[in-house]
Each structure stands twice: as structure tokens, then as C-alpha cells.
Amino acid sequence: MxxxxxxxxxxxxxxxxxxxxxxxxxxxxxxxxxxxxxxxxxxxxxxxxxxxxxxxxxxxxxxxxxxxxxxxxxxxETTVVVIPNDHVVAAVDEVTTEDLADEVVLHPLDDTLDWERPPGEPAFERPATTADAIELVAAGIGLLVVPQSLARLHHRKDLTYRPVTDAPESxxxxxxxxxxxxxxxxxxxxxxRGRTVNSSRGRTQAPEEKQPPKAKRPATGGTRRQPTTGKPTARNPRGGSSGGRNAKTGGKTGKPRRRS
The missing domain is CATH 3.40.190.10 (Periplasmic binding protein-like II)
Incomplete structure (x- = not known):
């Protein structure tokens, strides 16, 4: 190189x-x-x-x-409203944008939510960043609606958050x-996407191991046993079992002798 x-x-x-x-x-x-x-x-x-x-x-x-x-x-992501711990909203499990209508809701310049109209009353000035808005929430200036990951990222002991059920999602x-x-x-x-290292796509797949060829089963020698079904065969032209009583007696048949 x-x-x-x-x-x-x-x-x-x-x-x-x-x-x-x-x-x-x-x-x-x-x-x-x-x-x-x-x-x-x-x-x-x-x-x-x-x-x-x-x-x-x-x-x-x-x-x-x-x-x-x-x-x-x-x-x-779930959208949440960031509030002080002692705020009235902290007493409920979730809220709607209508519940925030009378609150000052901060709308930072780096807001990631696609609002048609932000909820609540607007602040006199928009904070430059979400981090700045968090500081204003802690100071009691207003509330902030953000994706939950950002609320966690800027977590403070004096603040908490609650889901906003009808807000835009990120x-x-x-x-x-x-x-x-x-x-x-x-x-x-x-x-x-969760593909494994052996996936058919991508360049990081590991080479496939070649399986050894299966050994062929050796052919068996000797005379094939005759079937025991009732079908005629070369050795049993009349059919029936080749291993029955007649085979043992040499194939002799006839009427039993009358006792004198």
C-alpha cells in the first residue's frame, strides 16, 4: 500500500x-x-x-x-412531556395535548417532532436547544414535549416525564x-438488520464447510431370500409359504392312511 x-x-x-x-x-x-x-x-x-x-x-x-x-x-419512540417532580401532571400516568392547553410549552429550535401546531401556550422566546429547554423546565419556566430517549438523555433528579398519547411520534x-x-x-x-455472519448477503459471511461425501453402502452378496407370500415363485410354483409343513415333509401330500 x-x-x-x-x-x-x-x-x-x-x-x-x-x-x-x-x-x-x-x-x-x-x-x-x-x-x-x-x-x-x-x-x-x-x-x-x-x-x-x-x-x-x-x-x-x-x-x-x-x-x-x-x-x-x-x-x-414514545413522546413524553418533561415536568418538575411537584407538577400536577406528575400525579397521572399519561396526558393528552389538550391537558397541556393552559401550560407554557417550550418549543426549542432543534425540536425533532413534526408539529402541525405545538400544544400549550408559547414561551416568549424559543430555546436554542433541547438541553437549554430542559434547564428552563427545571427553573419552572414551562414544560417540554420530546421523544422519550431525549428525556432520558437529559435526566435530572428534580424532573420527571409522562407519555403524551396524541402527540406526534419520532x-x-x-x-x-x-x-x-x-x-x-x-x-x-x-x-x-440482524443478519448473521453466515447470511447470503453482505461481505462478512464465513466460508461454508464442505461436508465429506457419504460412503456408499457395500453391495451384499449371496442368494436373495425368497418371499414368504402366497405368490408363486420359481422355487414354489404353487404359491403358499415355502417354510410350512409341506416343505418339511418333502412336499408329499395325500389322504391319511386308514387304521386297521
């Missing part, structure tokens, strides 16, 4: 809330000689990073423009540039 050639590697972007640990572990087990580099990016810049070649693939939030990017939907997908579907991308797709 010349000095101008770069060694193979794989760059994986992921947005906040996604935990790629399981897939990275499988990659390291199957492709130990090809390092995987993780790159955390915001939800708003993730697609741009893929288009500009900053990553080979990435875990992003839908929707994705399918004109230049491919995407495989993976799972859908879907996570694996995405990559359509014109850069490399062999390594195919390998990672196989890992995410």
Missing part, C-alpha cells in the same frame, strides 16, 4: 437519544481490522453531514429526503448517501 492510500475505516454519525452501542459491538466482533468512528451530531445537521461525506452512514430522525439519501426505519432510521453505498455500508446494514 502506498503512502497516499488510506486504511479502511467506517464513520458512523448518530443523533442525540440514539444509543448505537449494540451495533458497534457487533461490528468490532465481525470486522476487528476496520475501526469504526462514532460522530455525534445534532438532529438538524445530521442529514447535511451525510450529504457532505462527513460520515458513511448515520442514525437519524425521519423524515429523510429520499432523492439522494437512503433510509431504513428502525423504531418509533421515528429513528439508518440513513446513508445513495451514491455511496459501499461494501462497508452494506456490512453495517446487515448488522443493523
Amino acid at each position: 502506498t503512502g497516499s492510500e488510506a486504511s479502511p475505516s467506517f464513520r458512523l454519525a448518530y443523533v442525540p437519544g440514539v444509543t448505537p452501542t449494540k451495533w458497534v459491538r457487533i461490528w468490532n466482533e465481525r470486522l476487528p481490522d476496520i475501526p469504526l468512528t462514532l460522530l455525534q451530531v445534532s438532529a438538524t445537521e445530521a442529514l447535511g453531514v451525510l450529504r457532505e461525506g462527513g460520515a458513511d452512514a448515520g442514525f437519524v430522525r425521519l423524515p429523510v429526503d429520499d432523492t439522494d439519501l437512503s433510509a431504513i426505519p428502525l423504531y418509533t 421515528r429513528v432510521a439508518l440513513s446513508w448517501p445513495q451514491d455511496a453505498t459501499t461494501d462497508l455500508v452494506e456490512d453495517f446494514i446487515g448488522i443493523v
Whole structure:
């Protein structure tokens, strides 16, 4: 390899809330000689990073423009409202957007939910990030509706969350540039889709072991036993059993002798 050639590697972007640990572990087990580099990016810049070649693939939030990017939907998240521990909503198991109508609901600039109209009363100013909005919730400024993974990511002891049953849901997908579907991308797709190492697709399949040919059963010699059915045979033209009483008596038949 010349000095101008770069060694193979794989760059994986992921947005906040996604935990790629399981897939990275499988990659390291199957492709130990090809390092995987993780790159955390915001939800708003993730697609741009893929288009500009900053990553080979990435875990992003839908929707994705399918004109230049491919995407495989993976799972859908529950949407929750983040609240202080002593808030009245903390007393119930779940809420609707109507239950939040009189509350100030923060709507950060990096919001990942596709709202037709955000619930509640808007704040005077939109926070720049979800992390900033979490701080405002802790300060009692308002509430925040986010995917559950983001509520867990920004967990604080003084805050809790409850499911919002009728809010938009966030879907996570694996995405990559359509014109850069490399062999390594195919390998990672196989890992995410749960293909085994011996799958017929992908490049990491193990060679199949050749089974030794089965030994042929040796031909048996000797005279074949005659069937014992009632059908006529060469040795028993009249049919019937060849091993019965007549065979023992030499085949003699006739009427029994009368005693004197």
C-alpha cells in the first residue's frame, strides 16, 4: 500500500437519544481490522453531514429526503412531556395535548417532532436547544414535549416525564448517501438488520464447510431370500409359504392312511 492510500475505516454519525452501542459491538466482533468512528451530531445537521461525506452512514430522525439519501426505519419512540417532580401532571400516568392547553410549552429550535401546531401556550422566546429547554423546565419556566430517549438523555433528579398519547411520534432510521453505498455500508446494514455472519448477503459471511461425501453402502452378496407370500415363485410354483409343513415333509401330500 502506498503512502497516499488510506486504511479502511467506517464513520458512523448518530443523533442525540440514539444509543448505537449494540451495533458497534457487533461490528468490532465481525470486522476487528476496520475501526469504526462514532460522530455525534445534532438532529438538524445530521442529514447535511451525510450529504457532505462527513460520515458513511448515520442514525437519524425521519423524515429523510429520499432523492439522494437512503433510509431504513428502525423504531418509533414514545413522546413524553418533561415536568418538575411537584407538577400536577406528575400525579397521572399519561396526558393528552389538550391537558397541556393552559401550560407554557417550550418549543426549542432543534425540536425533532413534526408539529402541525405545538400544544400549550408559547414561551416568549424559543430555546436554542433541547438541553437549554430542559434547564428552563427545571427553573419552572414551562414544560417540554420530546421523544422519550431525549428525556432520558437529559435526566435530572428534580424532573420527571409522562407519555403524551396524541402527540406526534419520532421515528429513528439508518440513513446513508445513495451514491455511496459501499461494501462497508452494506456490512453495517446487515448488522443493523440482524443478519448473521453466515447470511447470503453482505461481505462478512464465513466460508461454508464442505461436508465429506457419504460412503456408499457395500453391495451384499449371496442368494436373495425368497418371499414368504402366497405368490408363486420359481422355487414354489404353487404359491403358499415355502417354510410350512409341506416343505418339511418333502412336499408329499395325500389322504391319511386308514387304521386297521
